[in-house]
Amino acid sequence: MRADARRNYERLLTEAGAAFGEKGTEASLEDIAKAAGVGVGTLYRHFPTRQDLILAVLRDRFEAMAATARDLTFDDPGRALRAWLLAQLHHITATRGLTAELAVAVNNPESPLHGQCEALFSVSADLLAKAKETGAVRPDLTQPDLATIVHGIAWSCESDPVRQERLLDLFLEGVLV
Amino acid sequence: MRADARRNYERLLTEAGAAFGEKGTEASLEDIAKAAGVGVGTLYRHFPTRQDLILAVLRDRFEAMAATARDLTFDDPGRALRAWLLAQLHHITATRGLTAELAVAVNNPESPLHGQCEALFSVSADLLAKAKETGAVRPDLTQPDLATIVHGIAWSCESDPVRQERLLDLFLEGVLV
DNA sequence: GCATAAGCGGAGGCAGCCTCCGTATATTTA
DNA sequence: TAAATATACGGAGGCTGCCTCCGCTTATGC
Numbered sequence: 001m002r003a004d005a006r007r008n009y010e011r012l013l014t015e016a017g018a019a020f021g022e023k024g025t026e027a028s029l030e031d032i033a034k035a036a037g038v039g040v041g042t043l044y045r046h047f048p049t050r051q052d053l054i055l056a057v058l059r060d061r062f063e064a065m066a067a068t069a070r071d072l073t074f075d076d077p078g079r080a081l082r083a084w085l086l087a088q089l090h091h092i093t094a095t096r097g098l099t100a101e102l103a104v105a106v107n108n109p110e111s112p113l114h115g116q117c118e119a120l121f122s123v124s125a126d127l128l129a130k131a132k133e134t135g136a137v138r139p140d141l142t143q144p145d146l147a148t149i150v151h152g153i154a155w156s157c158e159s160d161p162v163r164q165e166r167l168l169d170l171f172l173e174g175v176l177v
Numbered sequence: 178m179r180a181d182a183r184r185n186y187e188r189l190l191t192e193a194g195a196a197f198g199e200k201g202t203e204a205s206l207e208d209i210a211k212a213a214g215v216g217v218g219t220l221y222r223h224f225p226t227r228q229d230l231i232l233a234v235l236r237d238r239f240e241a242m243a244a245t246a247r248d249l250t251f252d253d254p255g256r257a258l259r260a261w262l263l264a265q266l267h268h269i270t271a272t273r274g275l276t277a278e279l280a281v282a283v284n285n286p287e288s289p290l291h292g293q294c295e296a297l298f299s300v301s302a303d304l305l306a307k308a309k310e311t312g313a314v315r316p317d318l319t320q321p322d323l324a325t326i327v328h329g330i331a332w333s334c335e336s337d338p339v340r341q342e343r344l345l346d347l348f349l350e351g352v353l354v
Numbered sequence: 355g356c357a358t359a360a361g362c363g364g365a366g367g368c369a370g371c372c373t374c375c376g377t378a379t380a381t382t383t384a
Numbered sequence: 385t386a387a388a389t390a391t392a393c394g395g396a397g398g399c400t401g402c403c404t405c406c407g408c409t410t411a412t413g414c
């Protein structure tokens with residue numbers, strides 16, 4: 001790839017992330033191109049469809065999430081699991097505007113991002129298995145349960161991390177006495 | 178309101194509900210007008226903005242939900258609360274495509290639908306108070322907690338009522354042992 | 355039946371989507 | 385270093401959907 005092409009690609013990705021975060025996935029692609037200082041033609045050559053652009057932005061975010069996962073410490077399995085779920089919440093919130101797309105990627109095996117999801121799933125699955133071994137969580141809990149509820153919580157109070165954390169704890173601890 | 182106007186209004190509402198359910202809130206308004214057998218002008222006179230149309234559709238759904246609430250039986254408070262949350266899940270699922278709008282109405286006091294939400298909130302609040310009295314739920318649980326988690330669950334597995342019910346029960350019972 | 359208030363509908367201006375292709379520039383080669 | 389060429393750029397233009405405006409139509413009251 002030519003140097004100018006790579007440069008434009010990066011700038012488009014940056015501006016797209018900002019625009020999607022501000023205005024949601026319906027942000028004008030012409031505006032994104034303008035913000036990146038290129039013509040629409042260039043945008044469409046790099047990202048033939050809006051979906052391609054969205055996916056490219058998400059791919060970046062997945063990297064960040066995978067990095068977080070690698071840095072997790074594994075003292076108490078129950079606490080480790082909670083920490084990981086909380087980290088996911090923060091990442092999803094940082095991906096404001098794309099939460100719905102993220103959820104599609106997670107739930108739909110057809111998604112081109114599903115492969116990257118798998119890596120994160122396996123982190124969840126490992127932590128979950130450890131937590132089950134030590135009896136920290138109920139044995140019928142599954143990794144998809146966790147993925148789904150985390151996305152549900154992240155989406156339903158997208159702009160309020162405090163409430164997200166509260167709902168996560170309610171979920172973990174239960175509501176019925 | 179003239180008879181023909183009322184007729185067109187109703188038909189537009191019906192078609193809009195169908196279109197939003199099928200294609201989401203971005204469904205073409207011209208298509209909706211066509212499906213209802215009227216010109217776009219008529220659609221825009223009745224519903225000056227897309228938002229107005231969405232809100233009108235939701236208003237209908239709220240009525241249905243309020244009716245469900247009135248029919249609730251109040252034997253065991255814990256069970257009654259669960260039944261009400263489950264009923265909400267079903268209604269939100271039936272409002273497929275508008276879940277996000279619904280959540281906005283619930284969370285944003287500025288929304289023109291917030292008034293109708295209040296009626297439903299008070300049902301939740303009553304059931305919640307009763308459940309607390311009998312010690313069926315933890316005392317720090319709030320009505321907004323419930324509203325938010327229900328929407329999160331409904332949204333995160335929009336098309337799978339079985340998983341919705343499972344997640345609701347996980348939430349109620351808790352995950353940590 | 356007529357007058358008129360109320361309602362209808364689609365033409366048209368505008369914005370954003372996406373394609374296409376002439377122009378410009380990075381890279382390779384001699 | 386300069387020519388050759390592969391690669392990339394960018395915006396004009398066709399298209400679709402949004403929304404407004406206003407001349408035409410029709411229900412309703414007298």
